[in-house]
Amino acid sequence: MRTMTMVAAINDALALALERDPDVHIFGEDVGVMGGVFRATDGLQSRFGTDRVFDTPLAEAGIVGMGIGMGLAGLKPVAEIQFAGFLYPALDQVLSHLGRYRHRTRSRYHLPMVVRAPYGGGVHTPEQHADSPEAILAHTPGVKVVIPSTPRDAKGLLLAAIEDPDPVFFFEAIKLYRSVKEEVPEGHYTIPLGQARIVTEGDDVTVICYGGMVEVAQKAAEAARAHGIGVEVIDLRTLVPLDTGTILASVQKTGRVIVVTEAPRTGGFHSEISATIAEEAIDFLRAPILRVTGFDAPYPPFTSIEDAYRPNPVRVAKAIRKVMAY
Amino acid sequence: MVQLLTPGGEVTDPARLPDPETQRRLYRLMRRARHFDERAWVLYRTGRMGVFPPYGGMEASQVGTAAALTHEDWLFPTYRDTGAALTYGLPIPQTIAYWRTSPHGWAMPENLKVLPFYIPIATQYPHAVGAALAEQRRGTQNVAMAFIGDGGSSEGDFHEALNFAGALNAPCVFILQNNGWAISVPTRAQTKATNLSRRADGYGIPGVRVDGNDVLATYVVTREAVERARRGEGPTLIETVTYRVKPHTVADDPSRYRTAEDTAGWDEKDPVVRLRTHLLAQGHLTEAEDAEIVREIEAEFEAALAEADAYPEPTPAEIVDHVFAEPTPALRRQRAELLAEEGQ
Numbered sequence: 240m241r242t243m244t245m246v247a248a249i250n251d252a253l254a255l256a257l258e259r260d261p262d263v264h265i266f267g268e269d270v271g272v273m274g275g276v277f278r279a280t281d282g283l284q285s286r287f288g289t290d291r292v293f294d295t296p297l298a299e300a301g302i303v304g305m306g307i308g309m310g311l312a313g314l315k316p317v318a319e320i321q322f323a324g325f326l327y328p329a330l331d332q333v334l335s336h337l338g339r340y341r342h343r344t345r346s347r348y349h350l351p352m353v354v355r356a357p358y359g360g361g362v363h364t365p366e367q368h369a370d371s372p373e374a375i376l377a378h379t380p381g382v383k384v385v386i387p388s389t390p391r392d393a394k395g396l397l398l399a400a401i402e403d404p405d406p407v408f409f410f411e412a413i414k415l416y417r418s419v420k421e422e423v424p425e426g427h428y429t430i431p432l433g434q435a436r437i438v439t440e441g442d443d444v445t446v447i448c449y450g451g452m453v454e455v456a457q458k459a460a461e462a463a464r465a466h467g468i469g470v471e472v473i474d475l476r477t478l479v480p481l482d483t484g485t486i487l488a489s490v491q492k493t494g495r496v497i498v499v500t501e502a503p504r505t506g507g508f509h510s511e512i513s514a515t516i517a518e519e520a521i522d523f524l525r526a527p528i529l530r531v532t533g534f535d536a537p538y539p540p541f542t543s544i545e546d547a548y549r550p551n552p553v554r555v556a557k558a559i560r561k562v563m564a565y
Numbered sequence: 566m567v568q569l570l571t572p573g574g575e576v577t578d579p580a581r582l583p584d585p586e587t588q589r590r591l592y593r594l595m596r597r598a599r600h601f602d603e604r605a606w607v608l609y610r611t612g613r614m615g616v617f618p619p620y621g622g623m624e625a626s627q628v629g630t631a632a633a634l635t636h637e638d639w640l641f642p643t644y645r646d647t648g649a650a651l652t653y654g655l656p657i658p659q660t661i662a663y664w665r666t667s668p669h670g671w672a673m674p675e676n677l678k679v680l681p682f683y684i685p686i687a688t689q690y691p692h693a694v695g696a697a698l699a700e701q702r703r704g705t706q707n708v709a710m711a712f713i714g715d716g717g718s719s720e721g722d723f724h725e726a727l728n729f730a731g732a733l734n735a736p737c738v739f740i741l742q743n744n745g746w747a748i749s750v751p752t753r754a755q756t757k758a759t760n761l762s763r764r765a766d767g768y769g770i771p772g773v774r775v776d777g778n779d780v781l782a783t784y785v786v787t788r789e790a791v792e793r794a795r796r797g798e799g800p801t802l803i804e805t806v807t808y809r810v811k812p813h814t815v816a817d818d819p820s821r822y823r824t825a826e827d828t829a830g831w832d833e834k835d836p837v838v839r840l841r842t843h844l845l846a847q848g849h850l851t852e853a854e855d856a857e858i859v860r861e862i863e864a865e866f867e868a869a870l871a872e873a874d875a876y877p878e879p880t881p882a883e884i885v886d887h888v889f890a891e892p893t894p895a896l897r898r899q900r901a902e903l904l905a906e907e908g909q
Contacts, residue, residue: 305694306695308693308698481895
């Protein structure tokens with residue numbers, strides 16, 4: 240066990256993947272010499288060479304498109320998009336191709352590709368750097384979506400994502416890169432995709448979240464505990480595949496649900512979770528399902544008001560009080 | 566513009582001509598591609614084929630280029646490039662199945678490195694870069710070839726791919742079929758830089774312009790580009806100057822956007838007639854041999870059609886098959902829904 244930040248755990252996972260499988264190749268803008276803008280690929284190029292870890296021209300469609308070709312030809316491409324908000328030029332490749340190859344060739348070809356991207360707010364990045372576009376990917380058939388919230392999870396989920404035979408989007412919360420440290424097992428291990436994690440147990444309210452919102456939900460849960468309210472925090476870890484079993488078991492126990500994300504409200508993945516619960520467990524509900532989310536506006540590039548966009552423990556606590564009082 | 570045969574079938578550059586055996590092979594492949602194109606029209610009209618984008622008149626552009634590949638090389642064809650796919654080796658029954666929208670047309674043969682025809686425009690170009698890079702990383706001499714049209718060369722992915730291939734020295738051969746039209750938009754409205762081969766200059770890679778109705782020229786130029794790529798000398802852009810004498814698809818009416826003057830002269834440049842004239846004049850082919858080639862091609866197609874007719878239709882449950890290696894719980898539930906629907 241070593242105490243690690245999330246970015247160090249990601250770096251560790253990438254190094255292990257490169258070591259274990261000669262087909263793994265890492266590429267993107269500034270991932271080589273520089274080691275990535277957040278240092279997620281730090282030291283990898285000098286250790287594994289410029290064929291395995293390389294800088295590309297500055298063009299996201301080219302990065303993802305080239306990765307698709309590499310994957311079709313049997314390599315395991317691990318592409319980095321520098322920020323999730325810069326993914327948009329590549330969306331044609333993502334929506335038109337990434338999730339379709341196994342389907343359109345009836346499994347003659349598949350794409351064992353991973354696209355990593357830092358996402359989310361809370362660290363006062365410049366404009367366009369704090370987006371949370373995970374719902375676009377979760378809505379794209381044939382693509383898996385993974386969003387870790389701890390160093391230990393990040394390492395095990397990233398190794399699982401790289402070993403997965405199908406395309407995986409791996410979103411890394413910028414806010415958590417260096418703010419959270421924990422004991423991380425050394426060497427190789429995986430955490431299966433599609434298994435949520437119960438962060439804290441409770442009998443009164445279920446709070447469902449992932450990525451950067453998990454620590455926010457935890458703080459709200461702690462505050463509620465002081466008032467004798469038992470909050471069960473569920474970290475989804477992966478949106479596709481979705482662990483509906485863990486969600487529904489918790490909802491059946493608590494009868495109250497809050498879904499927390501930092502994405503815009505309309506059509507977000509939180510809505511999908513809400514609909515699933517409404518379809519499968521409405522008889523267990525004692526209060527309306529509440530969503531605590533960003534707003535239907537671009538993430539504001541205005542530092543002084545940015546924190547009003549991203550859900551915080553106070554907003555989640557307010558939602559907890561509301562469902563308890565219903 | 567590279568040309569080895571004039572439209573009248575006269576040799577302009579004897580030194581560069583491929584050997585007679587290769588010339589006969591290219592002729593046969595063109596006749597075969599043309600036969601498919603002609604039969605596809607008839608089958609469409611009788612409801613035995615889906616909407617089909619014809620390529621008749623562009624055979625030299627598709628056959629001369631794809632014939633320079635082996636099955637160890639990659640082919641990324643667009644919907645217009647059935648002729649290239651057939652030349653590369655996609656079996657005719659499967660090709661028919663594709664244009665009938667049967668899944669058999671998408672399940673590509675294991676021994677080939679060809680992808681189902683690309684519908685989105687230009688996205689295949691970066692894929693070719695990636696496949697080429699994978700071959701390079703594995704230390705093979707295999708190359709990747711991708712097709713695009715004059716319209717597609719306006720897309721960002723076209724430019725990103727050329728730049729990536731140059732920067733990474735990927736063993737790619739980029740075929741740009743300039744057939745004059747992107748549905749109803751002529752090349753002159755597509756770009757001010759109508760010599761499309763010059764686009765290569767912007768990326769520091771060789772660009773070649775070739776008479777796209779002269780199969781000997783397209784073959785020789787492509788073979789040289791393939792050999793350069795195999796030697797590790799990087800990518801080439803080849804513009805084949807040809808013409809879409811046919812409509813955009815069998816459902817399109819070109820009289821809405823172009824006149825007889827636009828198309829004038831292209832029938833006289835027909836690639837099949839041109840090579841046939843040359844082969845007969847040189848004694849590389851006799852009328853009797855030509856008739857025999859046509860008979861064989863017709864028999865091959867009809868046998869393939871019978872094979873395609875025997876493919877079973879898919880069932881609705883197959884909609885959710887082949888999404889992931891291991892279906893997600895959501896897909897398993899949805900498959901059960903489809904099966905329940907079928908059972909009713």
